[in-house]
Amino acid sequence: MSALTVTGLAKSYGxxxxxxxxxxxxxxxxxxxxxxxxxxxxxxxxxxVAGFDDPxxxxxxxxxxxxAGAGRGVPARSRGIGYVPQEGGLFPHLSVAGNVAFGxxxxxxxxxxxxxxxxxxxxxxxxxxxxxxxxxxGGQQQRVALARAxxxxxxxxxxxxxxxxxxxxxxxxxxxxxxxxxxxxxxxAVLVTHDQAEALSTADQVAVVRGGTLAQLADPRTLYRxxxxxxxxxxxxxxxxxxxxxxxxxxxSELGELxxxxxxxxxxxxxxxxxxxxRLSAGAGVxxxxxxxxxxxxxxxxxxxxxxxxxxxxxxEGGDLPAEGAEVGVVVAGPAxxxxxxxPGVPRTSEPTPA
Amino acid sequence: MTVALAAAVxxxxxxxxxxxxxxxxxxxxSGVAELVFRPRVAELLGNTVRLVAxxxxxxAVLGVGAAWLVERTALPGxxxxxxxxxxxLALPAFVSSSAWISLLPGLDTYGGALLxxxxxxxxxxxxxxxxxxxxxxxxxxxxxxGLGLSTWGVFRRVQLPQLRVAVLGGTLxxxxxxxxxxxxLAMLRYPTFxxxxxxxxxxxFNGPAATMLAGVLVLLCLVLLLAEIxxxxxxxxxxxxxxxxxxxRPVRLGTLTGPALLALAAVVALxxxxxxxxxxxxxxxxxSARVDWAALATTTGTTLALAAAAAAVTTVLALPxxxxxxxxxxxxxxxxxxxxxxxxxxxxxxxxLALVAVSIRVLPALYQTVPxxxxxxxxLFLPRxxxxxxxxxxxxxxxxxxxxxxxxxxxPARLWRVTLPLLAPGIGAGAALVFLxxxxxxxxxxxxxxxxxxxxxxxxxxxxxxxxxxxxxxxxVVMVLLSAPATVLLSRxxxxxxxxxxxxx
Numbered sequence: 001m002s003a004l005t006v007t008g009l010a011k012s013y014g015x016x017x018x019x020x021x022x023x024x025x026x027x028x029x030x031x032x033x034x035x036x037x038x039x040x041x042x043x044x045x046x047x048x049v050a051g052f053d054d055p056x057x058x059x060x061x062x063x064x065x066x067x068a069g070a071g072r073g074v075p076a077r078s079r080g081i082g083y084v085p086q087e088g089g090l091f092p093h094l095s096v097a098g099n100v101a102f103g104x105x106x107x108x109x110x111x112x113x114x115x116x117x118x119x120x121x122x123x124x125x126x127x128x129x130x131x132x133x134x135x136x137x138g139g140q141q142q143r144v145a146l147a148r149a150x151x152x153x154x155x156x157x158x159x160x161x162x163x164x165x166x167x168x169x170x171x172x173x174x175x176x177x178x179x180x181x182x183x184x185x186x187x188x189a190v191l192v193t194h195d196q197a198e199a200l201s202t203a204d205q206v207a208v209v210r211g212g213t214l215a216q217l218a219d220p221r222t223l224y225r226x227x228x229x230x231x232x233x234x235x236x237x238x239x240x241x242x243x244x245x246x247x248x249x250x251x252x253s254e255l256g257e258l259x260x261x262x263x264x265x266x267x268x269x270x271x272x273x274x275x276x277x278x279r280l281s282a283g284a285g286v287x288x289x290x291x292x293x294x295x296x297x298x299x300x301x302x303x304x305x306x307x308x309x310x311x312x313x314x315x316x317e318g319g320d321l322p323a324e325g326a327e328v329g330v331v332v333a334g335p336a337x338x339x340x341x342x343x344p345g346v347p348r349t350s351e352p353t354p355a
Numbered sequence: 356m357t358v359a360l361a362a363a364v365x366x367x368x369x370x371x372x373x374x375x376x377x378x379x380x381x382x383x384x385s386g387v388a389e390l391v392f393r394p395r396v397a398e399l400l401g402n403t404v405r406l407v408a409x410x411x412x413x414x415a416v417l418g419v420g421a422a423w424l425v426e427r428t429a430l431p432g433x434x435x436x437x438x439x440x441x442x443x444l445a446l447p448a449f450v451s452s453s454a455w456i457s458l459l460p461g462l463d464t465y466g467g468a469l470l471x472x473x474x475x476x477x478x479x480x481x482x483x484x485x486x487x488x489x490x491x492x493x494x495x496x497x498x499x500x501g502l503g504l505s506t507w508g509v510f511r512r513v514q515l516p517q518l519r520v521a522v523l524g525g526t527l528x529x530x531x532x533x534x535x536x537x538x539x540l541a542m543l544r545y546p547t548f549x550x551x552x553x554x555x556x557x558x559x560f561n562g563p564a565a566t567m568l569a570g571v572l573v574l575l576c577l578v579l580l581l582a583e584i585x586x587x588x589x590x591x592x593x594x595x596x597x598x599x600x601x602x603x604r605p606v607r608l609g610t611l612t613g614p615a616l617l618a619l620a621a622v623v624a625l626x627x628x629x630x631x632x633x634x635x636x637x638x639x640x641x642x643s644a645r646v647d648w649a650a651l652a653t654t655t656g657t658t659l660a661l662a663a664a665a666a667a668v669t670t671v672l673a674l675p676x677x678x679x680x681x682x683x684x685x686x687x688x689x690x691x692x693x694x695x696x697x698x699x700x701x702x703x704x705x706x707x708l709a710l711v712a713v714s715i716r717v718l719p720a721l722y723q724t725v726p727x728x729x730x731x732x733x734x735l736f737l738p739r740x741x742x743x744x745x746x747x748x749x750x751x752x753x754x755x756x757x758x759x760x761x762x763x764x765x766x767p768a769r770l771w772r773v774t775l776p777l778l779a780p781g782i783g784a785g786a787a788l789v790f791l792x793x794x795x796x797x798x799x800x801x802x803x804x805x806x807x808x809x810x811x812x813x814x815x816x817x818x819x820x821x822x823x824x825x826x827x828x829x830x831x832v833v834m835v836l837l838s839a840p841a842t843v844l845l846s847r848x849x850x851x852x853x854x855x856x857x858x859x860x
Binding site: 082152 | 752754755757758759760761762763764765772773776777
């Protein structure tokens with residue numbers, strides 16, 4: 001396994017710039033998620049790292065060796081990078097065993113124990129070895145694709161939206177199996193996804209890609225709790241944004257006086273809360289009216305209208321839910337994250353991001 | 356590199372058109388006027404246009420009507436009817452016309468030609484219409500019914516508009532085939548441009564008269580192609596939803612079941628039973644009915660060898676174009692693909708004429724040799740090979756190549772281990788289509804085959820032209836037997852949709 005370093009990477013298709021100067025460092029043996037909306041350039045970044053596309057500017061370094069940029073390009077087949085495409089991309093004319101062994105030297109291709117070992121690594125039964133790809137479920141195909149990529153012991157594994165084609169139940173299982181296999185082999189991995197929950201739960205660090213550049217690179221908790229700006233904040237999760245005035249580490253807002261998570265100069269400020277920080281109570285707290293309840297089973301999302309008419313979301317356990325139209329009190333738990341009052345981007349309350 | 360190869364293939368396909376253009380330039384305007392503006396040409400034009408219009412009308416009605424009965428009604432035995440309605444494809448048109456003329460010598464009229472040619476070509480409309488019916492979203496028909504439309508109303512206002520593209524494609528195919536048809540019409544002594552070109556060629560060999568007639572014929576083909584593009588227009592009939600893959604409740608015909616069955620039976624009897632009965636009677640009554648097994652074996656061997664060679668050559672030529680059309684989408688690839696199709700829409704008689712002229716002029720040593728004959732087959736049958744190769748490339752996305760590269764496999768090894776195995780079924784299907792087309796090809800073979808080389812089609816032709824139907828019969832039987840597998844494939848809808856394009860007469 002090797003570390004991956006991307007410096008100043010730029011790429012345009014025709015006159016459309018897709019990447020405009022991306023810097024990214026992935027330490028050896030860790031998993032990084034590239035998170036961004038579709039069309040943000042994350043798949044292009046992945047293809048340049050893999051060697052399927054050439055950058056217009058910038059460089060890609062793998063384990064200290066420059067593989068792209070500065071006038072030199074190592075072809076994809078000599079980079080030692082495993083690649084798992086969307087929907088697996090299994091060779092339809094080969095069996096599972098044939099697929100897994102595809103990148104091995106000829107003498108090792110018939111080694112059944114090795115193939116069984118690779119299948120076990122991704123949590124698959126060796127009995128599947130003689131099946132054809134179309135006889136497998138989507139999740140199994142993804143796992144075979146990962147086993148195929150891991151077989152030649154690559155220094156880096158790239159996964160392009162590996163779970164997006166799977167339905168919810170299968171997705172969780174497959175995600176866990178893939179994470180375990182990556183951890184077991186100690187592989188360095190880069191995973192492209194547009195699903196923030198997937199990125200936060202799978203990766204050691206998350207790179208948010210926005211409009212062809214890297215908006216923020218951080219570990220999942222920091223990213224969620226201390227996003228660089230409100231745009232990133234609302235992209236990685238639902239946000240409650242309030243205007244207020246800061247004085248001495250606290251802020252006066254419509255939801256009362258809140259503690260600030262980090263120091264900021266006194267004056268007008270815009271603060272970020274997460275819906276799970278808003279707790280409902282019968283009497284205490286800021287009064288609000290319930291305008292809508294989305295019940296999910298394990299939890300629920302409550303839409304609240306404050307006295308000023310501002311609407312905010314609260315996320316609560318699914319047990320005791322208020323009725324629509326009821327009058328409730330709102331108490332805020334934990335600190336608010338301050339941003340400059342002129343912070344660009346999102347409206348004051350954002351729509352929930354679909355899971 | 357691939358572009359250069361595809362361009363060379365397109366240039367080969369354009370050869371006949373270029374030949375005619377050069378000939379026109381050489382003859383000059385006054386020469387053209389003298390050769391083209393004369394009563395004989397007007398008469399041929401009238402004959403040809405009448406026959407094309409009549410055949411298009413009859414095949415459209417037969418094809419769509421039969422498709423509706425088979426796909427949308429509760430008629431008994433629909434599967435069997437389907438096979439029987441496709442089966443005439445296994446009978447080359449010149450065989451069925453010989454059969455008719457041997458039974459009814461008085462059939463050498465417009466009506467006779469219309470009858471024989473329409474019956475032979477009706478499957479060209481029937482097959483796409485069936486495919487279109489199967490592809491229609493049943494929900495649309497159910498919605499229309501829910502809005503109170505009658506069965507006829509549903510057909511006219513919902514189904515027919517959506518069938519437009521398929522039926523247009525099918526009738527264009529019919530029209531191009533009627534323009535190119537030589538054997539069937541020569542047998543029925545119904546003169547069209549194609550038969551006139553042949554007669555002129557026989558009379559004056561490589562004269563400008565034949566070439567000018569061929570020029571008018573090509574012009575008619577181009578007009579048809581342009582008309583189709585215009586009519587097809589903006590084909591905004593995409594399905595808006597995925598639709599349900601379920602069976603629609605078939606329409607019950609009630610008291611109309613009897614007449615409907617009778618109509619289908621009549622079509623099958625006329626298109627299939629009559630020619631087959633004639634074949635049988637040739638064996639029974641023909642005085643010349645002694646099967647010459649040695650000659651039959653030699654001819655069959657020659658035909659199979661030619662067909663195999665043509666299949667190999669044509670498929671190899673189709674590879675660059677089919678590859679480019681999918682993997683390097685863009686104006687250049689589209690232009691090359693279209694050009695190749697355009698060249699191949701030219702009637703066999705024109706292709707043959709052009710190759711005779713070009714080989715005499717440029718490479719006299721090649722005149723009447725197998726390579727020139729193979730080139731003619733390639734020009735004629737490239738579309739069916741390209742269409743199948745293209746479909747195969749479409750089904751093997753480039754991601755497989757990327758994955759193989761990331762696994763450390765070199766480019767030549769990727770071609771061998773990934774690309775070729777993935778394309779093999781499509782390439783095989785394309786080669787099979789070309790093979791079967793060559794087995795029953797008559798016109799180009801008559802003009803270009805080396806002296807003394809007989810194929811099944813030409814052997815049948817020379818015997819039946821001399822009215823020795825007993826001697827001709829065995830060749831017809833072998834051709835039918837060899838064509839049968841393709842017909843079965845087509846009736847199962849196992850081939851890519853566009854593979855129907857350019858089925859041979």
